[in-house]
Amino acid sequence: MDTDPPLQLRVFNLNCWAIRYLSKLRQERIGLIGDTLRQEGFDLALLQEVWSERDYCELKQKLTACYPYSHYFKSGVIGSGLCVFSRYPILDTFLYQYSLNGYPYMLQHGDWFCGKAVGLLVIKICGIIFHVYVTHLHAEYCRDKDAYLPHRVVQAWELAQFIQHTSKGADVVLLGGDLNMHPGDVGIRLLRGWTGLRDSFPDTERFEGCEDGCTLVPTNCFINKEELQPFPLGIRIDYILYKGLSHFAVKCDSLVTTTGTAPGKSIPYSDHEAVMATLCVKPREEAKGSSSAIEPELVDVVNEARTEVRVGLHTAERQRYSNGRMAILALLLLLLQAAMGLSSLVGWDSPQPFPKLSFSLLSLLATVVLLLSMVVYVFHTIEVKMLQGTEEQMRLALQALQDKLSSM
Amino acid sequence: MDTDPPLQLRVFNLNCWAIRYLSKLRQERIGLIGDTLRQEGFDLALLQEVWSERDYCELKQKLTACYPYSHYFKSGVIGSGLCVFSRYPILDTFLYQYSLNGYPYMLQHGDWFCGKAVGLLVIKICGIIFHVYVTHLHAEYCRDKDAYLPHRVVQAWELAQFIQHTSKGADVVLLGGDLNMHPGDVGIRLLRGWTGLRDSFPDTERFEGCEDGCTLVPTNCFINKEELQPFPLGIRIDYILYKGLSHFAVKCDSLVTTTGTAPGKSIPYSDHEAVMATLCVKPREEAKGSSSAIEPELVDVVNEARTEVRVGLHTAERQRYSNGRMAILALLLLLLQAAMGLSSLVGWDSPQPFPKLSFSLLSLLATVVLLLSMVVYVFHTIEVKMLQGTEEQMRLALQALQDKLSSM
Numbered sequence: 001m002d003t004d005p006p007l008q009l010r011v012f013n014l015n016c017w018a019i020r021y022l023s024k025l026r027q028e029r030i031g032l033i034g035d036t037l038r039q040e041g042f043d044l045a046l047l048q049e050v051w052s053e054r055d056y057c058e059l060k061q062k063l064t065a066c067y068p069y070s071h072y073f074k075s076g077v078i079g080s081g082l083c084v085f086s087r088y089p090i091l092d093t094f095l096y097q098y099s100l101n102g103y104p105y106m107l108q109h110g111d112w113f114c115g116k117a118v119g120l121l122v123i124k125i126c127g128i129i130f131h132v133y134v135t136h137l138h139a140e141y142c143r144d145k146d147a148y149l150p151h152r153v154v155q156a157w158e159l160a161q162f163i164q165h166t167s168k169g170a171d172v173v174l175l176g177g178d179l180n181m182h183p184g185d186v187g188i189r190l191l192r193g194w195t196g197l198r199d200s201f202p203d204t205e206r207f208e209g210c211e212d213g214c215t216l217v218p219t220n221c222f223i224n225k226e227e228l229q230p231f232p233l234g235i236r237i238d239y240i241l242y243k244g245l246s247h248f249a250v251k252c253d254s255l256v257t258t259t260g261t262a263p264g265k266s267i268p269y270s271d272h273e274a275v276m277a278t279l280c281v282k283p284r285e286e287a288k289g290s291s292s293a294i295e296p297e298l299v300d301v302v303n304e305a306r307t308e309v310r311v312g313l314h315t316a317e318r319q320r321y322s323n324g325r326m327a328i329l330a331l332l333l334l335l336l337q338a339a340m341g342l343s344s345l346v347g348w349d350s351p352q353p354f355p356k357l358s359f360s361l362l363s364l365l366a367t368v369v370l371l372l373s374m375v376v377y378v379f380h381t382i383e384v385k386m387l388q389g390t391e392e393q394m395r396l397a398l399q400a401l402q403d404k405l406s407s408m
Numbered sequence: 409m410d411t412d413p414p415l416q417l418r419v420f421n422l423n424c425w426a427i428r429y430l431s432k433l434r435q436e437r438i439g440l441i442g443d444t445l446r447q448e449g450f451d452l453a454l455l456q457e458v459w460s461e462r463d464y465c466e467l468k469q470k471l472t473a474c475y476p477y478s479h480y481f482k483s484g485v486i487g488s489g490l491c492v493f494s495r496y497p498i499l500d501t502f503l504y505q506y507s508l509n510g511y512p513y514m515l516q517h518g519d520w521f522c523g524k525a526v527g528l529l530v531i532k533i534c535g536i537i538f539h540v541y542v543t544h545l546h547a548e549y550c551r552d553k554d555a556y557l558p559h560r561v562v563q564a565w566e567l568a569q570f571i572q573h574t575s576k577g578a579d580v581v582l583l584g585g586d587l588n589m590h591p592g593d594v595g596i597r598l599l600r601g602w603t604g605l606r607d608s609f610p611d612t613e614r615f616e617g618c619e620d621g622c623t624l625v626p627t628n629c630f631i632n633k634e635e636l637q638p639f640p641l642g643i644r645i646d647y648i649l650y651k652g653l654s655h656f657a658v659k660c661d662s663l664v665t666t667t668g669t670a671p672g673k674s675i676p677y678s679d680h681e682a683v684m685a686t687l688c689v690k691p692r693e694e695a696k697g698s699s700s701a702i703e704p705e706l707v708d709v710v711n712e713a714r715t716e717v718r719v720g721l722h723t724a725e726r727q728r729y730s731n732g733r734m735a736i737l738a739l740l741l742l743l744l745q746a747a748m749g750l751s752s753l754v755g756w757d758s759p760q761p762f763p764k765l766s767f768s769l770l771s772l773l774a775t776v777v778l779l780l781s782m783v784v785y786v787f788h789t790i791e792v793k794m795l796q797g798t799e800e801q802m803r804l805a806l807q808a809l810q811d812k813l814s815s816m
Contacts (some may be wrong), residue, residue, distance in 0.1 A: 386482065396501060
């Protein structure tokens with residue numbers, strides 16, 4: 001633990017918005033990101049939405065001299081989009097896929113197909129064990145009527161639990177990613193309260209960049225200005241969070257965001273702004289106990305999150321019920337048609353009540369509806385189970401919290 | 409850490425085979441299991457295949473006095489089937505669902521619908537932190553041509569990784585479950601080699617029960633004798649594994665299995681035999697270093713596992729390809745039929761080449777095939793991604809292992 005002078009760590013975080021065939025100027029931007037990472041020589045670059053492994057390979061090839069270690073987390077149909085470039089050896093990796101992540105039939109949103117997850121990397125820098133987490137939570141498509149809020153709350157809870165359970169061997173915990181939550185949202189309060197992670201924006205000594213640390217700003221040319229109308233300055237949804245454990249203390253010396261364009265260029269890196277933090281890690285004079293003080297507000301936060309999960313549970317149960325009913329109706333229609341078809345074949349009921357084409361199309365439709373609603377029924381059953389499980393886990397957590405608080 | 413005299417812990421593990429409407433004498437057996445657990449007063453009971461939450465609630469009600477703490481892990485469509493009854497408070501729980509777990513279209517096997525997972529419980533007993541893991545891996549339906557071997561190897565790898573990453577804060581690690589692997593199988597060697605967990609059967613000082621510690625034996629009346637023909641004594645697939653970390657040492661004082669019937673009864677608890685271990689936990693005189701010695705054989709085991717994953721990857725790629733091809737053919741057929749139907753409607757081609765009923769049935773079939781093969785294609789794409797990810801992780805692990813070995 002001979003780390004005097006303190007370790008300075010430069011971390012880059014960016015949601016790259018690199019969807020093949022869909023994202024504008026993807027190749028130019030990936031090139032630009034690679035060039036910047038190479039020139040700036042960060043210690044760690046945490047990237048999200050690198051959906052194509054070809055883009056990852058292009059970056060890897062370009063960055064191999066500067067960042068000899070890298071990892072791409074594979075998951076879902078498309079890939080998790082998460083990757084990390086590091087100047088220091090990656091000792092181990094582990095992926096946790098969120099149990100809930102939108103709906104496969106919401107093709108226009110597509111989150112389900114990405115298999116959203118949190119990736120853990122164990123990295124040793126100057127003898128200090130870093131547990132680096134990179135993640136991307138479910139997008140928020142409509143803030144007023146956010147159908148995915150329960151899923152995002154479950155993801156935030158699983159992320160918090162995953163970090164708590166897997167970081168016991170770490171000296172420093174670092175989380176970077178697009179959390180798709182505003183700083184005051186229940187999910188982020190839950191995550192921070194449960195894990196004790198500190199937010200680099202309010203904590204930094206020096207800040208430079210978009211006002212309020214926003215990472216989705218109206219001045220970015222790829223942003224749909226209308227969607228950001230309620231937030232004239234933009235919103236902050238990309239974070240670098242950190243904490244030091246036992247023997248180490250971490251503070252954020254400086255935080256920088258890009259401001260609508262890449263420095264010195266006419267286009268931005270992405271539709272999100274990059275977040276760059278300089279962290280200072282130094283040994284604590286006195287080792288911190290493993291059981292840090294619990295904030296009494298955490299009980300309210302867990303309660304609030306639990307309420308969101310319950311709301312999601314009711315919706316999921318309703319959706320499961322309507323899909324079950326739809327499947328039964330389609331099955332009944334098919335059986336009726338089969339009976340009619342058979343009876344007309346054996347000549348019991350020769351004058352068919354429908355024209356043959358409509359009859360065929362109707363049976364086709366009934367089959368499609370039956371199959372799809374069965375699949376969706378199964379899907380919502382899984383959703384119900386997971387929401388029930390999370391609700392139960394939160395109940396247990398609340399109980400444990402209250403026990404701890406009352407014994408304090 | 410004043411735990412003199414050593415802590416004696418009695419652990420019960422059983423795959424309960426409690427599938428509603430399918431498992432024979434389910435209710436009687438659940439009653440019997442509850443009675444035994446109450447009478448025997450174990451410290452911990454780890455149960456698998458309690459598929460119905462009603463059965464869990466029945467057990468919970470019966471055992472509430474003896475085991476005031478319990479937890480049921482919800483996952484998948486049916487539920488994970490995993491539950492734990494404990495005499496000591498459960499401080500925290502966490503669930504990790506395996507990323508691969510059979511195929512949804514293999515309805516006759518049904519593993520996919522169970523959402524197989526590993527559940528972690530943090531339990532404090534006499535000041536000692538136990539991380540208790542309960543799990544159930546994918547079943548083996550045909551040993552000679554085991555189509556699920558790659559999935560089971562991935563599960564064993566994820567289980568090992570999950571235990572390694574989440575047990576850093578534990579004093580004692582305990583794993584109980586139906587691993588569906590024989591003691592010499594690559595998955596169990598990988599799990600034991602990677603985690604350093606010890607197997608209670610070869611390690612116990614006193615053993616009583618089925619020969620070779622078998623937990624699936626031909627004398628059990630629920631067992632299909634033919635399936636066990638290559639193994640006249642039976643097979644051992646249910647385990648209690650353990651290890652002590654840093655300050656604690658664990659050994660197995662005695663191990664007992666049931667022998668085809670429940671003690672003093674005419675029927676067995678389940679089609680599996682119960683495993684009951686008495687573990688002795690005592691403080692180590694000298695704290696063990698966190699980096700235990702690596703066995704050089706582990707490199708071979710990881711290599712062997714990686715080969716299995718590669719074999720699975722080839723199969724998954726082939727299956728994805730054939731489903732993609734099938735979907736394209738069905739789509740082409742549908743388009744052709746639509747063109748024929750339209751042309752006959754507008755009178756270009758009045759004599760229809762097929763009778764109308766066959767024509768309709770064919771389009772119905774094509775639609776069903778198109779939908780199903782699209783869903784299966786997406787499913788195999790996820791499988792390919794996960795197998796590639798695991799293979800890459802194993803490559804990284806091998807590299808790290810070899811680096812460590814060469815620096816020793």
